[in-house]
Structure formats: structure tokens, C-alpha cells
Amino acid sequence: MNLKSTLTALAVAAGLTLPGAASAEKVKMGVSIPAATHGWAGGLNWHAQEAKTRLEAAYPDLEVVLVTANNPTEQANALEDLVSVHQIDALVILPFESEPLTGPVLNVKESGAFITVVDRGLSQDGIEDVYVAGNNPELGRVSGEYIKSRLPDGGDIVVLRGIPTVIDDERVEAFEAEIEGSGINVLDMKHANWNRDDGFTVMQDFLSRFPKIDAVWAQDDDIALGVIEAVKQAGREDELFIVGGAGMKDVIKRVMDGDELVPVDVLYPPAMIATAMDVTALKFFSNAPVQGRYVLGAPLITPENAKDFYFPDSPF
Numbered sequence: 001m002n003l004k005s006t007l008t009a010l011a012v013a014a015g016l017t018l019p020g021a022a023s024a025e026k027v028k029m030g031v032s033i034p035a036a037t038h039g040w041a042g043g044l045n046w047h048a049q050e051a052k053t054r055l056e057a058a059y060p061d062l063e064v065v066l067v068t069a070n071n072p073t074e075q076a077n078a079l080e081d082l083v084s085v086h087q088i089d090a091l092v093i094l095p096f097e098s099e100p101l102t103g104p105v106l107n108v109k110e111s112g113a114f115i116t117v118v119d120r121g122l123s124q125d126g127i128e129d130v131y132v133a134g135n136n137p138e139l140g141r142v143s144g145e146y147i148k149s150r151l152p153d154g155g156d157i158v159v160l161r162g163i164p165t166v167i168d169d170e171r172v173e174a175f176e177a178e179i180e181g182s183g184i185n186v187l188d189m190k191h192a193n194w195n196r197d198d199g200f201t202v203m204q205d206f207l208s209r210f211p212k213i214d215a216v217w218a219q220d221d222d223i224a225l226g227v228i229e230a231v232k233q234a235g236r237e238d239e240l241f242i243v244g245g246a247g248m249k250d251v252i253k254r255v256m257d258g259d260e261l262v263p264v265d266v267l268y269p270p271a272m273i274a275t276a277m278d279v280t281a282l283k284f285f286s287n288a289p290v291q292g293r294y295v296l297g298a299p300l301i302t303p304e305n306a307k308d309f310y311f312p313d314s315p316f
Contacts, residue, residue, distance in 0.1 A: 026063040027284045030082035032093040035068040038222040040246050043270030043316025051274035072100035079104045083111045090114040092276050098166045099123045118276045121166040131293045132276040134268040136167045137174035138298040144178030154183020155214035158206045160192040160223050192223045199226025207234045221248035256306040265301040
């Protein structure tokens with residue numbers, strides 16, 4: 001048994017928390033996340049860096065290796081380096097996409113590392129030790145519930161999806177289940193990749209094809225900004241409303257100000273990466289049981305409570 005295992009076993013046996021005493025060498029936590037390709041990911045990167053600074057100060061024997069990637073292949077290559085070069089003890093990863101990263105994460109698991117998966121689940125069950133995420137089904141359900149409340153007699157809507165991932169499927173399936181039997185008709189549904197430009201392009205197509213749209217489920221605030229621009233350019237802002245998601249400060253401000261085009265938002269916090277890093281650190285620096293699922297809430301943000309979710313100094 002090595003020193004890390006011995007001290008951990010002693011801590012558990014004694015019921016003690018031993019910050020800084022988990023290893024004679026530094027515990028290395030690799031954190032692999034997508035680059036700041038859109039606003040939510042920008043917030044994710046900011047919170048990850050803040051957590052790295054805070055955790056390394058709190059635990060002198062912890063080293064956090066933070067890497068970002070612009071695509072699945074780049075992220076898979078980074079995971080190989082985290083194992084072969086940095087010899088990490090734990091991996092916290094938000095996969096760029098689910099399917100292409102499942103094999104690479106499994107390889108990290110087989111190296112002996114503790115695995116925490118964030119947000120986008122893998123396509124194979126049982127690889128991760130910890131899963132931390134926003135409540136994706138709840139985000140879809142809450143969005144559908146609000147649209148139903150605004151269209152009690154039914155209506156025609158369009159849906160802009162995210163990137164093809166497990167969490168996108170969870171959101172859409174819950175949304176569809178919520179509006180089933182309500183008289184709400186989904187005219188079309190397309191992927192907009194959680195991207196403002198794609199949201200603009202997809203919404204332009206919807207506006208050109210459908211003379212009547214009562215509501216838009218944009219799912220994501222970056223998409224929603226592109227949708228807002230397309231709707232305003234078409235001069236159709238008086239005929240519909242838009243429901244996004246995440247809690248971007250620009251969208252929250254619109255909700256606070258009573259913007260009828262964007263009357264509500266649904267929370268999906270990028271700070272979940274910090275939660276995942278905190279939980280993973282506890283695995284090595286306390287006797288707290290941490291394995292399992294940590295699912296955060298998805299409350300509806302309205303003009304009445306928007307101030308509680310508005311952080312003007314945040315990058316997102």
C-alpha cells in the first residue's frame with residue numbers, strides 16, 4: 001500500500017479530515033473542458049480558473065492541470081497528455097461531445113484515475129465515479145410548462161436544439177413530454193449548436209418558412225441572442241416570445257427590465273464546473289463519501305426573481 005492509500009485509509013478509519021495530508025506528493029487533478037466557444041463556455045472557463053486558484057490555495061498538496069479544447073479530437077489528445085505527461089490522479093471533464101469522448105475517458109479510468117464527468121454524460125454507463133450536472137430534463141420540462149401557460153389554447157412553435165449530446169436529448173425529450181396533448185404544434189426542430197450565429201441562421205430559415213410562430217424554445221441563451229436578432233430584423237417581435245436557458249447576464253437583464261420578447265429564462269449555471277472540482281478534491285482531502293450524482297436545479301427566472309440571478313461582473 002502506498003503512502004497516499006495508507007493515509008487515506010487511516011483518515012477513514014479514524015473518522016478524520018486531513019487537508020494537505022493525502023500524499024507525500026501532490027495530488028494531480030486534470031480538468032478538461034471545451035474552450036470558450038460561446039458565452040456559457042466562457043462562464044465555464046472563468047469558474048474553472050477561479051476554482052483552480054481557490055482549491056490550490058486551500059489544499060497545498062493539490063495541483064490542478066486545466067486544459068481546454070476546441071473540438072472532440074483535441075480534447076481526446078489532451079486526455080492522453082494528462083495521463084502520460086502529468087500522471088493525473090483524477091479527471092474532471094466536461095466532454096465536448098458524448099460519443100467521441102467516451103472511449104478516451106474510459107482509457108483514463110483504466111489508468112487508475114478517479115473520474116468526474118460534468119454536464120454532458122458519456123454514451124456508456126458506469127465509467128464515471130461522480131456525475132455533476134444541471135438538471136437537463138428539468139430545464140426542458142420547466143420550459144415546456146411555461147410555454148403551455150402562455151399558450152393555453154395551443155399554438156405553433158419552433159425549437160432550436162443544442163449540440164447532438166446526451167443532455168440535448170434529455171432536454172428535448174422532457175420538453176416534448178411536457179407539451180404532449182396541449183395543442184402546441186412544433187413546426188420544426190433544428191440543431192443550433194448552442195451558438196449565436198447558428199441560432200440566427202436557423203431562426204431566419206424558420207421565419208422565412210412559417211408565417212405564424214407563437215413562441216420559440218431556444219433552449220440556450222447564446223442561441224436566444226441569435227434568435228432575437230433574426231426576429232427583430234424580420235420585424236416580427238410583436239407576434240411571439242422566446243424562452244432561452246442558462247442564466248446569461250444579458251438575458252437576465254432583459255427579463256429584469258420586463259422585455260416582452262424574452263419574458264423568462266431557465267437557469268443552467270456554468271459554475272457547475274466549480275462544484276465538480278470541489279467534490280473531486282474532497283475525494284482526496286477528506287473522509288467524505290463523494291461518489292454518486294450531483295444534480296443542480298433549473299428554476300424559472302422571472303421579472304420577480306431575476307435580481308437573484310443577475311451578476312453584472314460575471315463574464316456570462
